[in-house]
Amino acid sequence: MKILVPCKRVPDADQKIEVHPDGSAIISAHLPFLLNPFDAIAVEEAVRIREQRDGETEILAVTIGEEVCQDELRTALAMGADRALLVVCLQPPDPWNVARILRAVTQREQPDLVLMGKQAVDDDSNQVGQFLAALLDWPQATFASRLNFVDNGLRVARETDAGLETVTVSLPAVVTTDLRLNEPRYASLTSILKARKQSIDQFCLADLAVELEPRLEIRHLETTASARSCQWVTSAAELVDRLRRETH
């Protein structure tokens, strides 16, 4: 079994995001970045699958971006990925192009399963997994909360607005992770140190014969702020009174 895990570098969500005065981009100079939390869940699940299968599984982490994105690949290696691949792309690609690049990587690497985050917590698009499955004509199971291998493929419990849905998909397939799938491990210091020394393969878009086809153009960014000011009430009685007046 071979599992491909796309990994995205995203700003740490605990940090306040600021935008350049001209609205062109966020100010990223001093922001700490990390592996997209949903992708960390995907790496963790891949490692657990390998553990269950007595090691007969290869996990390949791939990221698309600038050289610095190697940091997040090393996070994936430290968590247990076997190999890592950086596809160098200097402009941040939109979801369509991420999916097209991942399709090229998939065709080259022939994984049985692509396990990835349901959403990147920077752009919040929630698109790439679905695009990739469509491009490959593979089945998809999005928002996975539980995975089990069964005779004819994978049984996946999915977190939907209506409740927990169960589907089976044949392999190869694309599965996107939701929060309840697992709790990612912290890498040990030794594995972090080991991951630092591991080599990372690099491709450029030409190696994969992909030319970017821009679809989503971001013209302007602005920060949003809450305009509310809190009025304090000191008792349940006062709160009920306020609610009554506000909603009459």
Add this chain to the structure above:
Amino acid sequence: MKCLVVAEHDGATVRAGSLAALGFAADVAAQTGGSTTWLILGHELNDVSQHAARYAAVLAGDHPLLAAPTADRYAAVIDDQTRRGEFDLVVAAASTFAKDVVGRAGGLLGGAMASDVVAHRWENDRLVMQRPMYAGAVLATVVLSGSPQIVTVRPTAYAAPQPRTEPAEIATVGIDAETLPQHIEWLELETRPTHRPDVSEAQIVVSGGRAIRDRDDFERLIGGLADALGGATGSSRALVDAGITPNEFQVGQTGKIVAPELYCAVGISGAVQHLAGMKNSKMIVAINQDADAPIFEVADYGLVGDVYQVVPELIQRLKDEPDRHHPPPES
């Protein structure tokens, strides 16, 4: 623009969120001299088609193989109908259904897709849209290139259009069972029965956070307050992770986005991921024992106290007062 709106439904009526998506499409159509058409997929669609036809023309894809919303089959039909009808814009409400199914259709249709759109304008012959990023900390202005364009909209940002005076036409579309992909087999949907409204559609939402210690307390305090106010229950991620509430209760960046008339956050700290899902509510009430909790920064009314003391008293007082939320049936 010629707009196709993919409806989400329960077999009887179109969901409120889909009507909001139609509202977006109708506005784009009006500004561009275009039209709106529903695409309804499922099995035994008579009732829902009639409901939908009160708002716009209907294309109904009715087939036993479409009885459950499997992404591969649904996306194949959306792709096919979009091409046949030469639609310029495919629209749906941003829900897990649309993210799954319409997202895949977007991949088949060339990937010009914007998710979670909250505002739009027509400018120099381009559809210019706004969508939140970074858990709602940033608002991005975006345009799509390529056709058709695929858009999911936040129902909280749009209103349903007025029903038509005469119902519109209902047409059935042919479903070719031979060519439908069947790589995904739908097995079951596990839901917890509830007498309360759906959290995404309710006018009043009461949400509980980590302050709530178990399921019984959630039902008694959060459920009790929701009932006293006539609303729905929701929760932070913390309670879903703890198994106290089901995943469909999660309000936030990666759960449901709500904007009711009244949102009560009970024992919720107000992490950015939670705020992303509720900060556009009309009125926000927060109850927390920590006066510095970030939830108070988005609240209109704040009460510092122990939810185990405050909430039972609130429920009692709401029950004692004249029945304003449940007017007696007219006799």
